[in-house]
Amino acid sequence: MKLRELGEDEVVTRLIRSLPVDRRVLVRAGDDCAIVRVAGGLQLLKADCIVEGIHFLPEADPKQIGWKALCRAISDIAAMGGKPLDAVVTVALSREIEFSWLDRVYAGMRNAAKRYGVSLVGGETAQSPGPVFISVALTGTPTDGKYVTRSGGRNLDRLYVTGKLGGSLRGKHLRFHPRMLEAQWLVRKFPIHAMMDLSDGLATDLPRMASASKIGFEIDLAELPRNDQCTVEQALRDGEDYELLFAVAPGAAKRLEIAWRKQFPRIALTCIGRLIKGGATNFREKGFDHFRPE
């Protein structure tokens, strides 16, 4: 069977089933990052790649390409409440490409690294006869020893998203700011049960969180925070929002909203629904949007 017939989630599920891991591995492939126990505590690990023609166009600003390559991995570390530490980078590209182009890709990565306190400790180049590939692997540590997976969501947890959704291809996908400080603040201060970053669109990512948490969901489509000129459909399916989606204990929701507005007055935070037993498991079913917040 071809990969496109199985779909990405099923491919990853099948591949990771028999991966060799030892007892040091607390969270593995399938969440935003892996988490392993190392000598000094817990370590987060993430690898991600972007491919010319898929994640960026050849004519894109190379600085923004580099920014995106590193920030995608930072966003995944952040989504578990982690602090990113050290990155190693591999770029595969044609030897006919100008050095100045590659140098600007690295300049974009350097900017992101400085902004988010990452050390760029290794860089390899390899030859590619096809499109440019940029792979970034990033380590991280939990915030105050705490981390949040996708799988801890509980019945009646409130669902929140940061920022606004949709329309990312107009440019935000190359310029977004990972919600690192926001995620660390959330994990430190509130009973966040599940969290992830929205990379493939809410319509794909929320069912992933619900499935990992073995529960359903209800959301209110009218409440979705949308970017200007975006339809609900775009907010659900455009992807590459790199905003946080999280589930918090209902008793803490109001307190969280008030504290958020004080702490991050310029970043929207929206309750879009809740996790609920017997709720929807995907966006193809009818009835996923029954939720109305009180």
Place this chain on the structure above:
Amino acid sequence: MKLRELGEDEVVTRLIRSLPVDRRVLVRAGDDCAIVRVAGGLQLLKADCIVEGIHFLPEADPKQIGWKALCRAISDIAAMGGKPLDAVVTVALSREIEFSWLDRVYAGMRNAAKRYGVSLVGGETAQSPGPVFISVALTGTPTDGKYVTRSGGRNLDRLYVTGKLGGSLRGKHLRFHPRMLEAQWLVRKFPIHAMMDLSDGLATDLPRMASASKIGFEIDLAELPRNDQCTVEQALRDGEDYELLFAVAPGAAKRLEIAWRKQFPRIALTCIGRLIKGGATNFREKGFDHFRPE
């Protein structure tokens, strides 16, 4: 200027010049791995990739492709005397590819992971409109707190290579065994001043070690351990040997040779020359092969 006009070493040198690193970073891009100080001690970090059409042909056995992808990174961790720990993998490929092919690539990686005690903790797949691209990032720890870089070589150190060189494209490049146990044993027992794995061929890699150690070299071409039916030229330039090249204090050389033969009776160990002030710095000059061991 195009990348091919600059050459790989110059490209990497220029790119890493301005990378943001903090004081935790002890060894960075340019050696086999990066080494950073983390909460529990030192951590080795390496990322590497292989690309269809460059590092393997489309018709290669997918299990061997997976084996190679992981073992190249293991070989780099080993080359500093480290123990590999956790790997995260990214595969970019066409969605028209059969799942069974990708599953066999992963089977090859699983075999290598079990053999060398690596946990495969993360796996991503991305779409590629071009060739298959497999990126592996690997963490490691030093052996008994010790590690060896390329840059510690000293005047009169003896130069050794493990195994035999040349002819790798006949198949060894897909089936090689990283010299992990051998490297750990060397680092634990002997004053190894510099070490690296031979991935680009002795003619490229020895000058890299000498340059990093700020010294020249002399080698005896007649002493090069060659695979069957390989010329000296092939032993120097074929690349992808994945054997160890190391420099050891001359006073320890004889003892090391005797102990090696007892410990690893089936793996050749050959003294090929020495590091020496004023010696050759590359294989284009005349006179790099003046060395004759006593």
